[in-house]
Amino acid sequence: MxxxxxxxxxxxxxxxxxxxxxxxxxxxxxxxxxAQEVFELGSIDHVEYTIIRSWIVSLVNNGVTNRTINRxxxxxxxxxxxxxxxxxxxxxxxxxxxxxxxxxxVEVPFSEEEMHTILSEIPFEDDFEGIRxxxxxxxxxxxxxxxxxxxxxxxxxxxxGKQTLKVLGKRNKERILPLLQATTEVLDQYLxxxxxxxxxxxxxxxxxxxxxxxxYETLVxxxxxxxxxxxxxxxxxxxxxLRHTFATHLLNRGADLNAVKExxxxxxxxxxxxxxHNSIAELKKVHAKTHPRSKE
Numbered sequence: 001m002x003x004x005x006x007x008x009x010x011x012x013x014x015x016x017x018x019x020x021x022x023x024x025x026x027x028x029x030x031x032x033x034x035a036q037e038v039f040e041l042g043s044i045d046h047v048e049y050t051i052i053r054s055w056i057v058s059l060v061n062n063g064v065t066n067r068t069i070n071r072x073x074x075x076x077x078x079x080x081x082x083x084x085x086x087x088x089x090x091x092x093x094x095x096x097x098x099x100x101x102x103x104x105x106v107e108v109p110f111s112e113e114e115m116h117t118i119l120s121e122i123p124f125e126d127d128f129e130g131i132r133x134x135x136x137x138x139x140x141x142x143x144x145x146x147x148x149x150x151x152x153x154x155x156x157x158x159x160x161g162k163q164t165l166k167v168l169g170k171r172n173k174e175r176i177l178p179l180l181q182a183t184t185e186v187l188d189q190y191l192x193x194x195x196x197x198x199x200x201x202x203x204x205x206x207x208x209x210x211x212x213x214x215x216y217e218t219l220v221x222x223x224x225x226x227x228x229x230x231x232x233x234x235x236x237x238x239x240x241x242l243r244h245t246f247a248t249h250l251l252n253r254g255a256d257l258n259a260v261k262e263x264x265x266x267x268x269x270x271x272x273x274x275x276x277h278n279s280i281a282e283l284k285k286v287h288a289k290t291h292p293r294s295k296e
Contacts, residue, residue, distance in 0.1 A: 002045050003028055006082045015172045017148040019217055027075035031055055045083060049093045052076065056100075066100035073097065108234055109245035115141060117231045119182075128193040129210055133223050135183075135190045136207070140224070140239055143167075143177045144246035144264050147220050147239035153206040158187065169265035177263065247275035 007025055010016045016024075028044070034055050035041040041051070052073075059069050073094065080092035110118075118137060124130040139150060149167045157166040163179045179187070194200075194208065202214035209215055220239055228237040243264070250260050261272040 002043075002083060002088060003032070003079075005086070006079055009082055015168070015170070017151075017217065019148070023071075024075045024078065027072045028079055030072070031076060034058065044079075045088060047093050049097065052093060052097070065102075067102045070099045070102065073099070107241060107244045108236070109241060109248040110228065110232055110234070112249060114228070114232050115245065115249075118227060122227060122230060128197065131186065131190045131193050132207065133227065135186045136220060136223055137227060137242070138183045138186050139165075140242040141246055142180050142183045144243050144260075145177065146243060146265075147217055149265075150220060150239070151207065151215055151217055154204050155206050156204075158206065160184075160188075167265070171267075173265060173267075175262065175265050244275060247272070251276060 010021050032044045035044050035051055039051055056069060077094045080094055083089045124134040145167055149169060163184050165177045165179060167175050167177055169175060197212050200212040205214040207215040224239050225237045247260050257272060261269055264272060266272045
């Protein structure tokens with residue numbers, strides 16, 4: 001089946017996370033069910049755009065947001081690109097589709113004060129899990145890496161002498177991230193505690209549970225949410241917000257956009273520019289405060 005081949009392609013060639021693969025599969029199976037029930041199609045490999053358009057209309061009528069619909073169509077678009085790649089179809093049925101308009105959604109980063117409170121004032125337990133949790137926060141904020149990249153870090157990715165981490169990002173693209181002295185200190189503490197574990201089942205991975213198993217993405221999310229709930233009133237407290245915070249704080253302090261792009265592992269500047277709205281707000285403050293013509 002083409003769908004099974006596509007899922008295998010995402011897993012083994014694109015190296016996508018389990019969470020991402022599940023999202024793609026869910027969207028594709030939902031469309032497949034719709035096409036079968038409404039149009040009696042046994043396969044979605046060769047469909048007309050009118051069928052996809054009909055699905056979009058049904059989603060809108062059921063109250064699904066434009067943002068969610070665009071994400072679902074993105075899954076379909078990736079599937080038909082794959083079918084083109086394996087020469088099962090010539091033209092994608094979505095070739096002329098335009099995304100639905102959505103309101104711009106601003107992600108609110110943590111403030112420098114909130115980050116200082118978390119890393120300097122919150123008492124982490126002086127045991128394996130406490131130091132591991134602190135290291136998660138330190139690494140996400142100090143490097144801007146993605147949650148799935150953190151989960152998949154290997155012991156051998158840490159170069160102690162150079163104080164760097166090798167990260168495997170999207171599309172199997174490797175990048176080397178510099179580590180701050182404060183981060184390496186916590187990392188060394190963690191490694192010491194890790195060596196004291198009674199057993200390490202997934203010994204090649206850097207981050208483990210107390211039982212010696214590789215950590216999982218939900219654990220990372222729960223950890224970030226748990227600690228930041230102590231210091232931040234923000235509704236969204238997730239690993240991605242820490243990535244957003246990393247980029248925003250660097251840009252606010254004058255970092256070059258291209259340098260931030262490389263640190264984040266983005267393939268294009270367009271992806272990095274979504275983080276610039278906060279730095280622009282900061283520039284406005286400086287401009288209003290320091291320009292001779294300002295009334296402030």
